[in-house]
Amino acid sequence: MNSFHLPGSSKGTCSTFLVDGQTVGSIPAAVVKELHGYPEVFTVYQDSTRGPASCVELNTKLSSYDLRSAAVHQVLEDLRSRNLFQTLREWRDERYEVMPQFSDRTLMNMERAATPLFGVKQYGVHVNGYFWRGSEPFMWIARRSLTKPTYPGLLDNLAAGGISTGMGIKETLIKECQEEACIPEAIAARAKPVGSVSYTYESVKGIYPECQFVYDLELPQDFVPRVGDGEVQQFYLWPMEKVKETIATTDFKPNCALVVLDFLVRHGFIDPDQEPYYLEFVEGLHQAL
Amino acid sequence: MNSFHLPGSSKGTCSTFLVDGQTVGSIPAAVVKELHGYPEVFTVYQDSTRGPASCVELNTKLSSYDLRSAAVHQVLEDLRSRNLFQTLREWRDERYEVMPQFSDRTLMNMERAATPLFGVKQYGVHVNGYFWRGSEPFMWIARRSLTKPTYPGLLDNLAAGGISTGMGIKETLIKECQEEACIPEAIAARAKPVGSVSYTYESVKGIYPECQFVYDLELPQDFVPRVGDGEVQQFYLWPMEKVKETIATTDFKPNCALVVLDFLVRHGFIDPDQEPYYLEFVEGLHQAL
Numbered sequence: 001m002n003s004f005h006l007p008g009s010s011k012g013t014c015s016t017f018l019v020d021g022q023t024v025g026s027i028p029a030a031v032v033k034e035l036h037g038y039p040e041v042f043t044v045y046q047d048s049t050r051g052p053a054s055c056v057e058l059n060t061k062l063s064s065y066d067l068r069s070a071a072v073h074q075v076l077e078d079l080r081s082r083n084l085f086q087t088l089r090e091w092r093d094e095r096y097e098v099m100p101q102f103s104d105r106t107l108m109n110m111e112r113a114a115t116p117l118f119g120v121k122q123y124g125v126h127v128n129g130y131f132w133r134g135s136e137p138f139m140w141i142a143r144r145s146l147t148k149p150t151y152p153g154l155l156d157n158l159a160a161g162g163i164s165t166g167m168g169i170k171e172t173l174i175k176e177c178q179e180e181a182c183i184p185e186a187i188a189a190r191a192k193p194v195g196s197v198s199y200t201y202e203s204v205k206g207i208y209p210e211c212q213f214v215y216d217l218e219l220p221q222d223f224v225p226r227v228g229d230g231e232v233q234q235f236y237l238w239p240m241e242k243v244k245e246t247i248a249t250t251d252f253k254p255n256c257a258l259v260v261l262d263f264l265v266r267h268g269f270i271d272p273d274q275e276p277y278y279l280e281f282v283e284g285l286h287q288a289l
Numbered sequence: 290m291n292s293f294h295l296p297g298s299s300k301g302t303c304s305t306f307l308v309d310g311q312t313v314g315s316i317p318a319a320v321v322k323e324l325h326g327y328p329e330v331f332t333v334y335q336d337s338t339r340g341p342a343s344c345v346e347l348n349t350k351l352s353s354y355d356l357r358s359a360a361v362h363q364v365l366e367d368l369r370s371r372n373l374f375q376t377l378r379e380w381r382d383e384r385y386e387v388m389p390q391f392s393d394r395t396l397m398n399m400e401r402a403a404t405p406l407f408g409v410k411q412y413g414v415h416v417n418g419y420f421w422r423g424s425e426p427f428m429w430i431a432r433r434s435l436t437k438p439t440y441p442g443l444l445d446n447l448a449a450g451g452i453s454t455g456m457g458i459k460e461t462l463i464k465e466c467q468e469e470a471c472i473p474e475a476i477a478a479r480a481k482p483v484g485s486v487s488y489t490y491e492s493v494k495g496i497y498p499e500c501q502f503v504y505d506l507e508l509p510q511d512f513v514p515r516v517g518d519g520e521v522q523q524f525y526l527w528p529m530e531k532v533k534e535t536i537a538t539t540d541f542k543p544n545c546a547l548v549v550l551d552f553l554v555r556h557g558f559i560d561p562d563q564e565p566y567y568l569e570f571v572e573g574l575h576q577a578l
Contacts, residue, residue, distance in 0.1 A: 192557030
């Protein structure tokens with residue numbers, strides 16, 4: 001899940017993306033090449049002494065959230081119409097906030113499908129649904145619909161979703177629990193925030209620095225989630241041991257496996273005296289973006 | 290707690306410490322200067338193109354755990370007798386394992402007091418002692434004895450200790466619970482592993498990359514820890530809200546405050562919708578060493 005930081009990634013050839021003096025992303029060289037064509041929006045600094053990894057700055061004359069968002073959106077619509085980038089074919093009409101690291105100051109927003117072109121962080125929320133039957137722990141696992149554009153048919157957490165502009169974290173959680181698993185708000189609202197997992201991966205579509213807020217939702221023993229908006233095809237109720245075995249396979253969507261691994265660590269299902277990769281697990285789950 | 294990674298640290302002038310081809314630490318320049326005097330044990334590579342941050346390799350002829358440990362110990366005893374380094378005045382007669390990152394293969398051991406001179410990772414275990422009274426959470430907090438060589442009089446977790454050569458993690462936990470807080474083994478053994486916190490700080494004594502395995506111990510409501518070997522002067526039973534307020538002060542030993550912060554995050558006492566530094570907290574608690 002941290003392929004962007006491994007040898008062979010495009011990391012060394014990406015340009016830093018600066019907005020209002022703050023680093024907010026990493027732009028692959030193929031994208032920088034196109035941004036040269038929009039000099040009124042993007043300033044591309046080519047520093048030959050630093051190699052190809054230079055810097056792209058959003059025009060500092062775009063001095064407000066609204067001005068920045070609108071100017072970039074116009075460029076993205078143009079790039080989309082020119083059909084240059086695969087990810088823009090998955091246009092969502094959904095905006096994500098663009099923020100510097102460790103800040104709640106949002107600088108602009110950006111169409112969700114375009115964020116991998118700028119290596120802009122995406123934030124989401126994932127929910128572990130579980131309960132104890134006596135001393136035996138069980139977890140609800142979802143299987144993604146075969147019609148999902150990403151990771152069709154793979155295993156997922158009980159509910160999860162990206163955090164869109166204007167939405168809170170818990171608010172997103174309650175919405176996704178309702179839409180994906182028909183969990184009433186009165187139950188979803190009991191979910192407890194328990195941390196986050198973060199990682200950066202790269203695909204042919206771009207760079208994905210992602211941070212998932214993690215919530216644990218202890219469900220009533222007799223509660224059964226139901227398929228809602230069709231993003232999930234089925235829910236399974238598995239003993240924790242089966243969940244533990246399965247996250248090591250390719251049947252799980254990778255970031256959902258990380259969320260389950262974090263659950264197993266936090267709830268004492270992994271013994272550091274027995275597991276030689278214990279610290280690698282914990283540190284790997286929390287990569288600074 | 291991550292001062293080694295901040296501007297102004299000695300990071301840029303430290304030498305990599307290699308044992309059997311593996312990086313196991315960072316050696317400050319003042320220490321490297323002395324190691325030149327032991328060419329049969331340490332090979333100092335000065336690479337002028339790389340600046341002062343070169344590399345110190347343990348003589349590869351020292352081909353076994355025992356040979357390496359003995360040769361380095363002899364050097365350390367000599368440095369101690371020459372009274373060159375403050376940390377060696379706190380000689381412990383206790384050995385720590387020297388391991389590459391993410392490996393359970395130990396390469397040698399080293400006197401505990403000397404590890405900061407080589408920036409060798411130290412491993413420890415910390416125990417959060419807590420219980421619920423109805424819906425109200427309480428936590429046991431220790432105040433360190435005024436005679437402790439480090440952080441005298443500051444607040445600490447219920448029990449904690451470094452992991453010495455030959456000791457397991459849970460084994461160390463049970464020993465420290467008994468010695469420091471008179472907790473019987475039958476109770477201490479219920480502690481659950483829940484993750485780790487890691488950080489690297491620097492002081493005048495050297496470089497401290499530390500990793501603490503964290504355990505939660507839910508105590509019986511009527512259990513009261515007692516002062517044991519004199520490392521603790523007093524135990525306090527505090528409502529969680531008071532603990533939360535106090536970790537932001539300088540009254541806590543810094544790494545113990547991190548362990549409590551991790552507890553607060555994992556148990557849902559911090560709301561990411563309200564706390565702008567939530568992700569900084571979580572990522573800061575899990576710095577790769």
